[in-house]
Amino acid sequence: KKQFAVIGLGRFGSEVARILSENKYSVIAVDRSESKVKAIADQVSLAVQLDATDEKALREAGIQNVDVAIVSIGENIEASILVVMILKDLGIKKIIAKAISELHGRVLTQLGIRRVVHPERDMAQKVALNLIRPEILELIELSPEFSIVELPAPEFIQGKKILEANMRALHGITIIAVKHANDTGRASPSWNINPYPSTVINKGDSIVILGSNRDLEKFRKIT
Amino acid sequence: KKQFAVIGLGRFGSEVARILSENKYSVIAVDRSESKVKAIADQVSLAVQLDATDEKALREAGIQNVDVAIVSIGENIEASILVVMILKDLGIKKIIAKAISELHGRVLTQLGIRRVVHPERDMAQKVALNLIRPEILELIELSPEFSIVELPAPEFIQGKKILEANMRALHGITIIAVKHANDTGRASPSWNINPYPSTVINKGDSIVILGSNRDLEKFRKIT
Ligand SMILES: Nc1ncnc2c1ncn2[C@@H]1O[C@H](COP(=O)(O)OP(=O)(O)OP(=O)(O)O)[C@@H](O)[C@H]1O
Numbered sequence A, B: 001k002k003q004f005a006v007i008g009l010g011r012f013g014s015e016v017a018r019i020l021s022e023n024k025y026s027v028i029a030v031d032r033s034e035s036k037v038k039a040i041a042d043q044v045s046l047a048v049q050l051d052a053t054d055e056k057a058l059r060e061a062g063i064q065n066v067d068v069a070i071v072s073i074g075e076n077i078e079a080s081i082l083v084v085m086i087l088k089d090l091g092i093k094k095i096i097a098k099a100i101s102e103l104h105g106r107v108l109t110q111l112g113i114r115r116v117v118h119p120e121r122d123m124a125q126k127v128a129l130n131l132i133r134p135e136i137l138e139l140i141e142l143s144p145e146f147s148i149v150e151l152p153a154p155e156f157i158q159g160k161k162i163l164e165a166n167m168r169a170l171h172g173i174t175i176i177a178v179k180h181a182n183d184t185g186r187a188s189p190s191w192n193i194n195p196y197p198s199t200v201i202n203k204g205d206s207i208v209i210l211g212s213n214r215d216l217e218k219f220r221k222i223t
């Protein structure tokens, strides 16, 4: 079974360490802060207080034996990069690193870190999109070219059967699910996944559509 | 057009302020750190250095006139909560707040904050899931009951037409897209969205499936 090391026990790092441990994986958690190490000690296989820029200390903690290292040292780009270089020298096959800025992210990527995460930036984009386009209830980019969007059923298809709405022929998009409004007496809205063409879409329902970004954008303009 | 206030210009807050401003929205950005205010001043309508727990200072900055306030003060739960209370007293209709712990999140929710975000926690869950279940290339929870999963085409459907694979009858799930492997000469894999039943699924392709979580879990066990 895979062994993990989490270096930097901020909110991101400690949560990764916790979830992996909960799932019975071996996790070495390190941080230079004693309180952070103590806080997680009973949840992981091994928790060590050390400065991760100290290669000798990392070796003593057994870091070179892990399959995956997650580096989440914030605030200090230099330390983050130094630690990543040490891990590469130690031969760690897979490194995931949290970036604290676009520049930091670019440096990490150039250093060959294939998974660079930007938690705050990604959430900010999600929140901002939601404020700018509240009609998009959910947007999933399936690929750079195709997306899945959930939105309230547009007025022009309310009362129609999916077959009648003819979305694919008219707009190039497919309805893959319908969320029927919360009817009286029911606790939560009911989902109709991969609905029959005879399904009627009512006011108050939302539809989940799949299509190319270009077609989705055109569709958006007419709703 | 809506007016926004962003209180706390850490990575999350400053990115929200930046994106909203880029989209031509009026943004008042405040922080107690002069350097953070200066860094964003030329990108937003108004950037003010102030302590957001000072109601008078917030009023002077015109915060009471915004439609939406985004509060992203980390490290200090007390300040975050105090600011949220002031904003509610000022009558701000919509408040979004970043939480730095589960407890912080629960307090904010109880205070009536309908959108509470946990950027680091959510990204940690995504990263951890990806490490624990690398075969799931992408997982989207459409609702508590249904998900969309992208995974490599399982061995038992390779070489078959979608029609022959009979996924819906046998497994209760629908293939909504197929990503054909990168063929020689092509720069990137090609997507087949809402594929015809005659589409053949080959080794190296990945499929995007939609179904109930229960059916997806059963399917996962046999792949
Ligand atoms: N050289 C180092 N060696 C070990 N741990 C370090 C080192 N430098 C920083 N850390 C630790 O990294 C952790 C994360 O850093 P910090 O809290 O600055 O980042 P953050 O990006 O705000 O974290 P998060 O957003 O995940 O909460 C801290 O617990 C800190 O003690």
Ligand SMILES: Nc1ncnc2c1ncn2[C@@H]1O[C@H](COP(=O)(O)OP(=O)(O)OP(=O)(O)O)[C@@H](O)[C@H]1O
Residues within 6 Å of the ligand: A120, B007, B008, B009, B010, B011, B012, B013, B030, B031, B032, B033, B036, B050, B051, B052, B053, B072, B073, B074, B075, B076, B079, B100
């Ligand atoms: N009372 C306050 N008034 C105004 N700004 C404040 C106050 N307290 C903290 N801030 C600001 O809030 C910002 C975010 O705080 P901090 O960096 O601690 O949070 P964070 O959660 O690590 O942020 P992020 O993860 O978004 O980078 C900081 O720029 C800080 O100066």
